[in-house]
Amino acid sequence: MDKFVNIIGAGLAGSEAALQLAQRGVHVRLFEMRPETETDVHRGGDCAELVCSNSLKSTKPESAAGMLKAELAALGSQLIAAAGRSRVDAGGALAVDRDKFSADVTSMVKENPYIEYRVMRVSDPLDACLGAADATILATGPLTSDALAQWLVDKTGSDNLAFFDAAAPVVMADSLDMDVLFRQSRYEQDAPGDYLNAPFDKESYDAFIAQLVAADRVIKRDFETKDLFQACQPIEEIARKGADAPRFGTCKPVGLTDPATGRRPWAAVQLRAENAQGTAYNLVGFQTNLTFGEQKRVFRMIPGLQN
Missing domain, CATH: 3.50.50.60 (FAD/NAD(P)-binding domain)
Structure with missing residues (x-):
């Protein structure tokens, strides 16, 4: 041809x-x-x-x-x-x-x-x-x-081209506290599970959300504006809509049982493998516009991520 x-x-x-x-x-x-x-x-x-x-x-x-x-x-x-x-x-x-x-x-x-x-x-x-x-x-x-x-x-004849982006943080596997995190996929009790889960109790969750919404954000780049793609909003913007908003979204604990307590956590952050070797994990649904310094400070408040 x-x-x-x-x-x-x-x-x-x-x-x-x-x-x-x-x-x-x-x-x-x-x-x-x-x-x-x-x-x-x-x-x-x-x-x-x-x-x-x-x-x-x-x-x-x-x-x-x-x-x-x-x-x-x-x-x-x-x-x-x-x-x-x-x-x-x-x-x-x-x-x-x-x-x-x-x-x-x-x-x-x-x-x-x-x-x-x-x-x-x-x-x-x-x-x-x-x-x-x-x-x-x-x-x-x-x-x-x-x-x-x-x-x-x-x-x-259109000037409405736009791109809105927020970075998704990645953490090294050897920095994670596996005494706190537990491996489980939602609603899979017996299987080993593909996700690591960081369990919040109410007190630690409330403290985390308070710092998240107060943290400093980067100066937005030319291609970023106040308009946000709804399916990919920064976690801090979701939290600004209400303290419980992440708990009913990306941090929802449904289908999870913390083996340390035998109960469902108040909220949970899930971590997914970033590569085939399992040497790095990304925080699922945690796109963010926080400065790098604030990411370190605030995200270290997530149980098991203190390092």
Whole structure:
């Protein structure tokens, strides 16, 4: 098939599109500005880099996220297959070793004879220097360059492009107090469980929330405003809505039994493996805009995380 497609952006969408087209004999030019042009969030220059959580959400078929994954797998998604190869234990969720996942996708892209990979910042997707194409796919992602963002604004007549982000903290496994934490997945009493749980009693929870809402936050970057994506709000913003808000959300203790007390905790923070070796864990649902100093001070109030 003598067809050519230009794809701008080698994130999740751009990488999947390139691999699917190549599989069908379509020639692809895949343009990615990193690492030549960096962003405020990405760490490297590989394809399909996950910049926030390492979880791709539920695999349970009765959930919307699980149904989508089943459909992607049935349709031959290359990235879902890569996620399966780099999977880490996360109960009913599909979580990955983010470095292994990104490296796997990068290898598939760069080793494919139908894909020409170019490190290049694109300001105009229709520029002749990109090469003649039968179609162009814009998969530039939320952290597109200023010039390409302006091109999109000019073409669409919209100035509402936005990206809101909060960092999710990661802790080293050897710093955790396993005399306090317990391993359990919700509603799984007998299985060893894929999550570590930090149990709060009422007194320690109330003290933690008081410090959380009073802590200093970073000065917001250019791409962050007071508007927040509801599914990914910083934990301190959730707590500002009410002291019990986290306890009925990301810190809900339902389905957990603290073996130290034989009872359900007042609240619980769950930790999920960040990599296949289990040397690091991330705090589930704890995206935050606190300064690093305040993260250390406040998050060390979580039982078992004092170190």
